[in-house]
Amino acid sequence: MVMGREIRQPSDVMFRHVKDTHESDLNPSDYVNGVRERMHKAHEVARKHLEAAARRSKDVYDARLSFHHYEVGDAVWLLHETRRVGVSAKLEKAYDGPFVVKAKVSAVNFVIQMDSRGSDKLIHHNKLKPYRGSNLSKWIVTVKNKT
Structure with missing residues (x-):
């Protein structure tokens, strides 16, 4: 058959x-x-x-594939992956941030600083997007100036 x-x-x-x-x-x-x-x-x-x-x-x-080369001190957006029950994914924000690249672990993995207190998170490059704005938080500006 x-x-x-x-x-x-x-x-x-x-x-x-x-x-x-x-x-x-x-x-x-x-x-x-x-x-x-x-x-x-x-x-x-x-x-x-x-x-x-x-x-x-x-x-x-x-x-x-879009591959961006991030350097230490770059401002980036982080993909917002958590979804709330009962809320359409279209209506939720796509990215969180901006945050700052604190360290480059490898060509594709980066440590980003999440807030002014210095909490860090290891992130793969496909979850990051470059920040192209000019309105950065004060803590991001101070961290960028230190690097």
């Missing part, structure tokens, strides 16, 4: 119930070897196409 045709079973070959005349003279071991070769070729073709599809998917993902 899956292939849209009747499948030959090993018993059909063993007992010569094969309907195709050119395969009715086959030795069962030759038939099995032939099927095995065709399956290996089909798997090779499928692997080749899967690798090509994976490369295309990666290229499309990388083209849409």
Whole structure:
């Protein structure tokens, strides 16, 4: 049913119930070897196409990826991920902040200072967005001036 045709079973070959005349003279071991070769070729073709599809998917993902290089002292927005029950996600704020990048742990991980008391949080770059405004809180200005 899956292939849209009747499948030959090993018993059909063993007992010569094969309907195709050119395969009715086959030795069962030759038939099995032939099927095995065709399956290996089909798997090779499928692997080749899967690798090509994976490369295309990666290229499309990388083209849409926005990667900002943040430095210590930069003001950033932090993605607001918590949602309140009963409130539409459209009506909630998308980002919190602004906050200050306090340290760069790696190319993609940053420590940001959340408030004037100095509470820190380790954040991945995909949850950050650069702050482009000019109205910064006093504590952010003082932290930026120290760096």
